[in-house]
Amino acid sequence: MDDREPELIEKLLRKQGMIVERRRIEVSDYLIGTNVCVERKSLNDFIRSIYDGRLFDQVEQMRTNCEIIIIIIEEPHFHIKRDAVPHYLGALSSLALRGISVIHVISPEDTARFLAYLSRKVEGDRPSIIPVKRRRKPKSWEEAYAILVSFPSIGPKSAEKLLNEFGTLRDVFSADFHRLRRVVGEAKARKLQEVLNTPFKRVKEAKLEDVRDQG
Numbered sequence: 001m002d003d004r005e006p007e008l009i010e011k012l013l014r015k016q017g018m019i020v021e022r023r024r025i026e027v028s029d030y031l032i033g034t035n036v037c038v039e040r041k042s043l044n045d046f047i048r049s050i051y052d053g054r055l056f057d058q059v060e061q062m063r064t065n066c067e068i069i070i071i072i073i074e075e076p077h078f079h080i081k082r083d084a085v086p087h088y089l090g091a092l093s094s095l096a097l098r099g100i101s102v103i104h105v106i107s108p109e110d111t112a113r114f115l116a117y118l119s120r121k122v123e124g125d126r127p128s129i130i131p132v133k134r135r136r137k138p139k140s141w142e143e144a145y146a147i148l149v150s151f152p153s154i155g156p157k158s159a160e161k162l163l164n165e166f167g168t169l170r171d172v173f174s175a176d177f178h179r180l181r182r183v184v185g186e187a188k189a190r191k192l193q194e195v196l197n198t199p200f201k202r203v204k205e206a207k208l209e210d211v212r213d214q215g
Contacts, residue, residue: 001013001020001021001022001025001029001030001031002022002023002024002025002028002029002030003022003023003024003025004024004029005029005030005040006108008108009108009111009112009115010022012108012109012112012113013112013115013116016112016113016116017116018115018116018119026061027061027062027065027066028058028062028065028066028069030115031066032115032118032119032122033119033122035066035067035068036066036067036068036069036070036118036122037062037065037066037068037069037070038069038070038071038072038115038118039058039062039069039070039071039072040071040072040074040111041071041072041073041074042073042074042075043073043075043078043080046071046073046088047080047084047087047088050087050088050091051087051200055091056094056146056150059095059098059100060143063098069098069099069100069101070100070101070102070103070118071095071100071101071102071103072103072104072105072111072114073102073103073104073105074105074106074107074108074110074111075104075106076106076107078104078106086152087152089152090150090151090152091150093149093150093155094146094149094150097146097149097156098146144163144168144169145159145160145163147169148162148163148169148172151191151192151195152191152195153187153188153191153192153195154184154188154192158183158184158188161183161184162180162183162184165183166183173196177189177190177193180192180193
């Protein structure tokens with residue numbers, strides 16, 4: 001496990017009989033066996049990472065090292081502000097299409113239990129191994145497709161239609177409303193342009209309460 005992770009989780013893992021090696025890991029928070037990367041985030045950090053782009057940068061880094069990628073969202077009170085829900089669901093759908101699992105737990109204790117169950121299923125009684133093997137880097141068209149699918153209004157079929165019609169992600173984003181409407185319909189074209197043209201609002205210093213649903 002990464003040496004920046006809480007000592008509590010390490011103690012809980014050892015209490016369950018896990019062999020834990022604590023060291024600096026750049027690719028993820030936890031490595032299990034030779035091909036399982038696990039990243040742990042709070043709900044606040046997960047939503048921030050969607051807005052600032054860190055989430056998919058981290059995912060691509062893990063994809064170059066691991067075959068199995070799991071993101072744990074550790075949050076005792078799981079409520080999301082309404083205007084963040086489309087981005088949250090869009091990110092989940094994009095991650096799902098890449099074969100990445102997102103697990104919700106409510107406490108460090110549950111995180112440790114999940115990691116212990118996962119380790120036993122992956123390795124049985126064998127000790128954990130830190131080195132990870134390299135995996136092919138995703139092709140550019142796969143990355144372009146994944147970016148389109150992450151938009152709230154764009155599903156797999158719409159993303160395929162857009163790329164077949166315009167050829168590149170740049171041309172999709174620069175297309176006018178009328179051309180987009182002919183390909184994916186008025187509602188999806190309008191939503192796509194709305195997301196593309198909405199000014200960015202800083203959320204880096206936002207507190208968890210700022211992204212929770214207030215009622």
